[in-house]
Amino acid sequence: MSKKPPPEKPIIHNGLLQTDELYKYLLETNVYPREPEPLKELRALTAPHPWSVMGTAPDAGQMIGILLKLVGAKKAIEIGVFTGYSLLLTALTIPDDGKIVAIDMDRESYEIGRPIFKKAGVEHKIEFIESQALVALDKILENVSDEAVMSTAPDAGQMIGILLKLVGAKKAIEIGVFTGYSLLLTALTIPEDGKIVAIDMDREAYEIGRPVIKKAGVEHKIEFIESKALQALDKILENPENEGSFDFAFVDADKINYINYHERIMKLVRVNGIVAYDNTLWFGSVAQHESSVLDEFKEGRVSTIKFNKSLASDPRIDISTVPLGDGLTICRRLY
Ligand SMILES: C[S@@+](CC[C@H](N)C(=O)[O-])C[C@H]1O[C@@H](n2cnc3c(N)ncnc32)[C@H](O)[C@@H]1O
Numbered sequence: 106m107s108k109k110p111p112p113e114k115p116i117i118h119n120g121l122l123q124t125d126e127l128y129k130y131l132l133e134t135n136v137y138p139r140e141p142e143p144l145k146e147l148r149a150l151t152a153p154h155p156w157s158v159m160g161t162a163p164d165a166g167q168m169i170g171i172l173l174k175l176v177g178a179k180k181a182i183e184i185g186v187f188t189g190y191s192l193l194l195t196a197l198t199i200p201d202d203g204k205i206v207a208i209d210m211d212r213e214s215y216e217i218g219r220p221i222f223k224k225a226g227v228e229h230k231i232e233f234i235e236s237q238a239l240v241a242l243d244k245i246l247e248n249v250s251d252e253a254v255m256s257t258a259p260d261a262g263q264m265i266g267i268l269l270k271l272v273g274a275k276k277a278i279e280i281g282v283f284t285g286y287s288l289l290l291t292a293l294t295i296p297e298d299g300k301i302v303a304i305d306m307d308r309e310a311y312e313i314g315r316p317v318i319k320k321a322g323v324e325h326k327i328e329f330i331e332s333k334a335l336q337a338l339d340k341i342l343e344n345p346e347n348e349g350s351f352d353f354a355f356v357d358a359d360k361i362n363y364i365n366y367h368e369r370i371m372k373l374v375r376v377n378g379i380v381a382y383d384n385t386l387w388f389g390s391v392a393q394h395e396s397s398v399l400d401e402f403k404e405g406r407v408s409t410i411k412f413n414k415s416l417a418s419d420p421r422i423d424i425s426t427v428p429l430g431d432g433l434t435i436c437r438r439l440y
Contacts, residue, residue, distance in 0.1 A: 136163045141197055143225040144190065147218050151188045154217070161191040173198045181205045182245075184238045189218030196227035208234045208241045257287040257357055257383060258430025265355060268379050268435065269294045274352040277301045278341075278373060280334045280366055281358030281383075285314030291355065292323035302351075304330045304337045305358070334358055338369040349375040357383035360408040364415055371421055371438065378438050380422075385413055386432025 122128045137145075140163055151157050161169070169191060173181070178199050186192050186209035195205050209215055212235045222228045234241045257265070265287060269277070274295050282288050282305035291301050305311055308331040318324050330337045341347050354370045356363060363382060370380050385391075390398045390406040391413065398406055413434070416424055422436040 131164055136167055139167070141194075143197065143221050144194060147188060147190055147193055147221045150217060150221065151190065154188065154214075156187075159187045161194075163190075166191055166194045170194055170198050179203045183207045184242075185209060186233070187211070187214050189215060189222065192231065193218060193222055193225065193227070196222060196230045197225060199230060201230075203230050204232065205230055206232050206234065206245065208236060208238045210235060210237050255283045257290075259286075261383060261430030261433045262287060262290045264427060264429050264433060264435075265381055266290055266294050268381065269353055272352050272377070272379050274379075275299045276351050277353040277355070278351050278370070279303045279354070280338075280356045281305060282329070283307070283310045283314075283357075285311060285318060287355055287357060287383075288327065289314065289318050289321065289323070291353075292318065292326045293321060295326060297326075299326050300328065301326055302328050302330065302341065304332060304334045306331060306333050335362060335365055335369075338366065338373070342369060342372060348372050349378075351375065352378050354378070354380040355383070356380065360384065360387065360405045360412070363408065363412040367412075367416070367419075374438050376438050376440055380436045380438070382412075382416075382434045382436070384431040385409060385426055385434040386428065388431060391432075 122131070140148075144163070144166070148160065148163065151160050172178075173195060178195075180203065181195050181199060183192055183195065183205060186207045189207075192205065192207050196203075199205070207215075212233075215233055215235075219228070222231060236244075268274075269291060274291075276299065277291050277295060279288055279291065279301060282303045285303075288301065288303050292299075295301065303311075308329075311329055311331075315324070318327065332340075349372070351370075351373045352375060354374050356366050356370070358366070367380075367382075374380055384405075387405050387409040388402055390402045391410050393406075395403065395406070413426075416422070416434060416436065419436075421439055423439060424434060424436050426432060426434045
């Protein structure tokens, strides 16, 4: 926008109000006396800009401030930054650990306001993205769906719930927790004095879901182990009392290790107990020719094919692969 020629006539700032006097009255009575110093400074700094009219009007800014407070905003996104009046206002309003993703293709104008954000001590809350907004938004959304795809699919979850009830599971083990969808589902299903050993090397993701687990009143059933799963399983197996002590196991972690997990879990789950493996159809790639598989699925495809083959010929289990979610293979330990 800043590359456009500036307007020939100055534009009057009276918005939809009938007269400049009325607008001036509003600003001088309600807005300027309460406008924080850094915003005043930024407005003054922007005033000589040929496109200063692009800055968010301070009266509208005041309303945005109220809305931010009402929703208790901690994470905000802004499309269209210019020199940053509304951005600074947002940064001044949200808490110290808040975050604003601010998108504008015009870095030059953003740099005008930046020293004031710095001086106001709020620059750490801002992630400026110099980009066309649609491109930036699509990129942000890619990330969200990548993460969302990690969670166990709700239809597979429903089946896990039935299985837990059928085996009367009281003691379960889960490998691959992420934010805890399947973990919470298990915790909600097993009895009050039930126990789940939940293993994941990523505590951060677990902490995202933990408040929900707490609120649901089931946190006492969970023992979270932050560790690489193989190490944690070997440690659990050091105690012979743990052998055959689990009614149910759910595995939803790195595909390359499924074979290794299976050997250990066969020792931990009791005879007649259930083990469910997630993602055993690996986005459909197991039935595709390698040449037509996307690069990011190739490694998982090879591991999954190998794993499925080994389960199919494992005499210690009954198996059934159900096309729920990304493929759920259910095994019952026979001996
Ligand atoms: C698909 S997600 C699990 C999703 C989870 N079941 C749910 O319902 O949201 C996979 C998880 O496995 C964990 N993981 C991957 N490899 C691991 C390993 N070797 N040891 C422990 N955790 C691992 C990742 O940190 C990630 O959180």
